[in-house]
Amino acid sequence: MPSLILGPLLRYVGETDAVVWVETDGPCTVEVLGVRERTFHVAGHHYALVRAQGLEPGRAYAYEVHLDGERAWPQPGSPYPPSRFRTFPQGRSLRICFGSCRATAPARGVDALGALVHRMRRQDPDEWPDLLLLLGDQVYADDVSAATRRYLAARRDLRREPGPRVWGYEEYTRLYRESWGEPYLRWLLSTVSTAMIFDDHDVNDDWNLSASWVADRRAEAWWEEHITGALASYWVYQHLGNLSPDEHEREELFAAVQAAQDAGPLLHDFAREADRRPTSYRWSYCRDLGATRLVTVDSRAGRVLDEGRRSMLDEEEWAWLEREATGGYDHLLVATSLPWLIAPAVHHLEAWSEAVCAGAWGERAARTVERLRQAIDLEHWAAFQRSFVRLGELQRAVGAGERGEPPASVVTLSGDVHHAYLAEVTLPEGGGAPVRSSVWQAVCSPVHNPLPAPEQWAMRSARWRPVTALARALARTAGVPPPAVAWREVGGGPWFDNQLGTLSADGRRIDLVLERAAGSDAVPRLEPLLRKRLA
């Protein structure tokens, strides 16, 4: 009899449809809410994406999973409530939890998602979040637990490259099983819809930081197997479920994968092409959550890295973003793993590094600063100045009503930096109509992987005024104009705990709560750090 290896993961949920993903230990028929799907096969692993359509809007559904007619979920003796979800619109306020960076290596403190589960078990299901937005480093391929290290050591000599990092599709399946296999997390992911986007550690530290970084990796013998395994497994485990059933219908790759005897080679070729030619695939996606629009932007795989024309997104993807990020909603959420706005001193330093690496101070300085930017990760939107400006301009146009009725709020949501803060944003009007939306950047990271103390100190000192003034002066010497966007951190912070953000949208009102994980793994709790009405 077949059994579940991982999942069910409740992924896309719309007004009349829902998507459930599973991994099973063999080929079988998977049934959810009366819909049956055959598994597809990738390199010895079996998965199904069950797409329930024709559901009623605004209704709660409890579900089970049957494999070849036998109940496989909930598991016998499960201490958790039944897995259930509600289709949109919610008929009450919309709740979105968000965060990034969840390591499985031990000694990382209390897991904020464990604390969320602990609270949900005592809540009425109507109080549960509607969406969990995971903003990167869902898995750490290059920072593995002792158990994964032992598994890797049994497969190959870890003294040789690529060393103790997860390498190739098979090892990734093991990493996902470990990261998402704990009973509390399996239950959470079965009952709260998730939207995900990768960051560097899902693939490799500093992934696509610069053209020079990519050239160095491609020169290494282990890299190609690594990047193809990372992207193929990301597509299967994370990306597929980001999409709606309609998008699955249009996704030719999915049809080919379902039809293949073994889609391993097909996905390997796809991943190689996606890496070599980023325009060949779009990882960014859009979801409507009732009257709130979520646009999740890939700020890793689609970068243009040629010096002098660096961009977070290629032109095709910019056009897509400008099409999807519009007014006409109560709230527009722009999710990008890398913060758009960071501490001003870091912003100026990153802008300076980009200009110097492009030759503003000559070739020798370019080589030196290239090493610096790789060493201290100068690679956020600020290190892609033209993209930084363009993302601000897009938000200004939305807020000024040039792209439909202005939303009450435009909120950029990010992770990556292993601390949390909320920034209030003032966009330049530049002679156009005034911006009527409230504009914010909310950053929440990590879920389970706090920053070491020296780096916490560095992040705090990046907020000191003299440091900011110095960095600003440095950027000016490299010819970088000061940013037209102004932002100010509010409500205290930065915070360095394991933490989780929650946005609650109720009509045109939207509130943010930041909470940190406290207590113990056995009895975890969430403690408030910040409550702020954003609109």
Ligand SMILES: [Fe+2]
């Ligand atoms: Fe991280």
